[in-house]
Amino acid sequence: MARNRSCLYEKYVWEVPVRLTHWVNVTAIIVLSVTGFYIGSPKTLGLVPADFVMGWVRVVHLTAGYAFAVSIASRIWWAFAGNRYAGWREFVPFVYPEGRRDMGRMFLYYLFLSRKVPHPTGHNALAGATYLLVFVLYLVMAGTGFALDAEHAPGGMMRVLLAPLYALFSNQGMRLTHHMGMWLLIAFAIHHIYSAWLMDVKERGGVMSSIFGGYKPVKRGE
Amino acid sequence: MAKNGDEHDEMKQHCFGTPGLWEERGVSRRDFLKFCTAMSAALALPVSLAPRIAEALESDSRPSVIWLEFQSCTGDTEALLRAANPTVGEIVLDVLSVDYAETIMAAAGHQAEEARLKTLKERSGKYIAVVEGAIPMKDNGVYCCVGGRSAVDIAREVCGGAMATITVGTCASYGGIPAASPNPTGAVGVKDAVPGATVINLPGCPVNTDNLVATVVHILTFGKLPATDSKGRPLFAYGKRIHDNCERRPHFDAGQYVEQWGDQAHRAGHCLYKMGCKGPETFHNCPTQRYNEKTNWPVGSGHGCAGCSEPHFWDTMTPFYRRLPNVPGFGVEATADKIGLGVAAATAAAFGIHGVVSALRKGDESDAGKEG
Ligand code: HEM
Ligand code: HEM
Ligand code: SF4
Numbered sequence: 001m002a003r004n005r006s007c008l009y010e011k012y013v014w015e016v017p018v019r020l021t022h023w024v025n026v027t028a029i030i031v032l033s034v035t036g037f038y039i040g041s042p043k044t045l046g047l048v049p050a051d052f053v054m055g056w057v058r059v060v061h062l063t064a065g066y067a068f069a070v071s072i073a074s075r076i077w078w079a080f081a082g083n084r085y086a087g088w089r090e091f092v093p094f095v096y097p098e099g100r101r102d103m104g105r106m107f108l109y110y111l112f113l114s115r116k117v118p119h120p121t122g123h124n125a126l127a128g129a130t131y132l133l134v135f136v137l138y139l140v141m142a143g144t145g146f147a148l149d150a151e152h153a154p155g156g157m158m159r160v161l162l163a164p165l166y167a168l169f170s171n172q173g174m175r176l177t178h179h180m181g182m183w184l185l186i187a188f189a190i191h192h193i194y195s196a197w198l199m200d201v202k203e204r205g206g207v208m209s210s211i212f213g214g215y216k217p218v219k220r221g222e
Numbered sequence: 223m224a225k226n227g228d229e230h231d232e233m234k235q236h237c238f239g240t241p242g243l244w245e246e247r248g249v250s251r252r253d254f255l256k257f258c259t260a261m262s263a264a265l266a267l268p269v270s271l272a273p274r275i276a277e278a279l280e281s282d283s284r285p286s287v288i289w290l291e292f293q294s295c296t297g298d299t300e301a302l303l304r305a306a307n308p309t310v311g312e313i314v315l316d317v318l319s320v321d322y323a324e325t326i327m328a329a330a331g332h333q334a335e336e337a338r339l340k341t342l343k344e345r346s347g348k349y350i351a352v353v354e355g356a357i358p359m360k361d362n363g364v365y366c367c368v369g370g371r372s373a374v375d376i377a378r379e380v381c382g383g384a385m386a387t388i389t390v391g392t393c394a395s396y397g398g399i400p401a402a403s404p405n406p407t408g409a410v411g412v413k414d415a416v417p418g419a420t421v422i423n424l425p426g427c428p429v430n431t432d433n434l435v436a437t438v439v440h441i442l443t444f445g446k447l448p449a450t451d452s453k454g455r456p457l458f459a460y461g462k463r464i465h466d467n468c469e470r471r472p473h474f475d476a477g478q479y480v481e482q483w484g485d486q487a488h489r490a491g492h493c494l495y496k497m498g499c500k501g502p503e504t505f506h507n508c509p510t511q512r513y514n515e516k517t518n519w520p521v522g523s524g525h526g527c528a529g530c531s532e533p534h535f536w537d538t539m540t541p542f543y544r545r546l547p548n549v550p551g552f553g554v555e556a557t558a559d560k561i562g563l564g565v566a567a568a569t570a571a572a573f574g575i576h577g578v579v580s581a582l583r584k585g586d587e588s589d590a591g592k593e594g
């Protein structure tokens with residue numbers, strides 16, 4: 001045991017852009033969900049017509065939306081510029097045999113069919129594949145969000161740039177998609193925080209603190 | 223000496239022009255010029271163009287009009303005819319030589335069809351076709367026939383040879399209500415039925431007569447169609463979002479919403495967003511131009527916008543009294559939020575149970591570096 005421990009070292013896994021975009025996204029999603037919920041089913045909070053409750057809620061929603069979009073774009077760039085743990089390959093484990101094997105192992109563990117907890121240095125394969133879906137959801141939210149915003153100016157640049165989205169969705173369908181996306185993200189967050197906790201306890205790999213500090217304990221020679 | 227209005231107008235006539243066509247029809251010179259100015263405003267043109275409009279309307283080149291009626295409720299004809307007083311707008315359409323219009327023409331039967339054929343032949347490429355109602359395409363178009371010919375057949379002939387086709391109302395523009403799911407007759411709008419035609423869409427339920435008149439005036443004045451948006455609608459009438467011109471908008475921004483029909487907020491004129499108003503996604507000049515000689519419009523009278531002027535009206539805009547559509551595959555009572563909450567709760571429950579089992583389970587081994 002002592003021998004094992006001496007072989008551990010702290011490996012720098014999550015670089016600054018990964019952690020920064022993670023927490024910007026978390027903050028933005030919380031702000032966007034709270035304000036989005038109000039936009040979706042508002043209560044009468046204005047006392048006089050000169051109030052600006054919905055006005056401010058929309059300003060905050062849009063500002064957070066822009067921050068979110070910049071953060072998503074940065075993370076996508078870092079998937080090509082960052083280290084291997086941040087790289088795009090981490091998110092498509094299903095295209096190579098090793099990744100498929102790791103996904104299977106993780107899945108069996110989740111189903112209580114295996115007692116072996118895989119402990120990869122980067123994302124576990126199943127999580128990586130899930131994050132791909134989450135990033136797609138991010139893009140859907142940002143795309144439909146900007147499209148909803150651009151609707152008021154049919155000749156505007158944003159409206160023209162997002163033209164394919166208007167072909168893809170009906171007006172109301174776009175709203176519904178944007179609305180349901182919020183619930184899917186909330187469902188993901190519940191699962192995600194739980195899994196982070198579970199893996200922290202079971203893997204004993206310090207995954208929870210890694211998203212704050214960036215380091216994970218790793219066996220030498222790995 | 224107290225002069226009454228008529229005498230005053232008469233004086234003006236003598237000062238500003240020769241009594242002509244318009245005066246004969248009982249429209250004073252003053253009202254006529256007022257109309258031309260209003261038209262320049264409706265068309266979003268500078269007022270300095272009003273004289274040009276006047277000139278165009280006074281020339282006696284009367285373009286022929288063929289008004290076709292297919293799968294429709296005749297609401298657009300009604301809107302045009304039922305104005306309380308004869309309006310100048312009506313007279314503009316009078317100035318057009320309406321050679322064929324089933325609802326209003328004197329001729330009937332073969333005589334009427336002959337009039338249509340005559341116009342087609344003699345004025346090919348010069349007449350304006352106005353279409354009201356959708357065109358059924360299924361089964362060779364048998365679901366709407368006039369004088370033994372199918373609507374699509376007639377439309378191909380008439381719209382194909384027209385200088386321009388103006389579709390009045392949503393059905394002629396995009397299929398409208400006849401095209402609502404499951405669309406048993408395969409109804410479509412004119413542009414889909416006759417792709418080669420030059421079409422300008424004036425959707426709405428019904429069309430706003432002012433916009434029809436303004437479009438005709440534009441064609442007469444400039445000899446071409448007004449600029450349109452991507453849905454073929456003239457920008458002067460459909461270029462602005464309802465939500466952005468709505469008189470209830472300050473209440474939207476303030477956060478004051480009608481929660482129930484007839485509640486205090488409804489009576490105070492607050493925003494109808496929660497009652498399913500589709501104003502945030504619809505484009506029409508209803509809030510400014512209004513209907514029935516600028517009397518009112520739906521939101522003004524307390525009903526949310528139903529989105530009648532958008533393509534796929536009915537299928538995508540229902541339910542009218544809810545903000546969001548029903549989620550496909552779920553019952554009508556399941557709102558997006560109920561389903562969303564269910565998804566989140568199910569996730570929480572599933573992982574909650576997973577967590578309890580995991581916590582009780584001993585002996586999992588990790589290949590992690592850390593040792594316990
Ligand atoms: C995770 C990210 C986001 C969440 C959870 C979220 C949530 C929501 C929700 C629930 C609504 C109400 C939808 C409805 O019922 O009609 C909404 C509306 C809206 N969102 Fe977002 N949103 C997000 C991102 C964005 C982004 C990136 C933008 C773009 C700037 C954006 C722009 C808008 C706009 C303009 C509306 C108003 C739509 C309307 O006029 O009906 N959202 N959002
Ligand atoms: C208290 C809240 C949270 C904690 C402690 C947390 C923790 C973590 C940890 C430890 C990782 C990296 C390890 C891995 O699973 O591979 C991670 C990654 C990630 N998390 Fe979270 N998370 C939180 C909230 C959220 C929320 C609310 C979302 C989005 C809805 C989110 C989305 C993501 C995504 C997309 C990644 C992949 C990051 C990347 O590679 O760029 N997280 N999180
Ligand atoms: S009533 Fe409809 S169009 Fe008017 S401000 Fe409210 S949501 Fe917008």
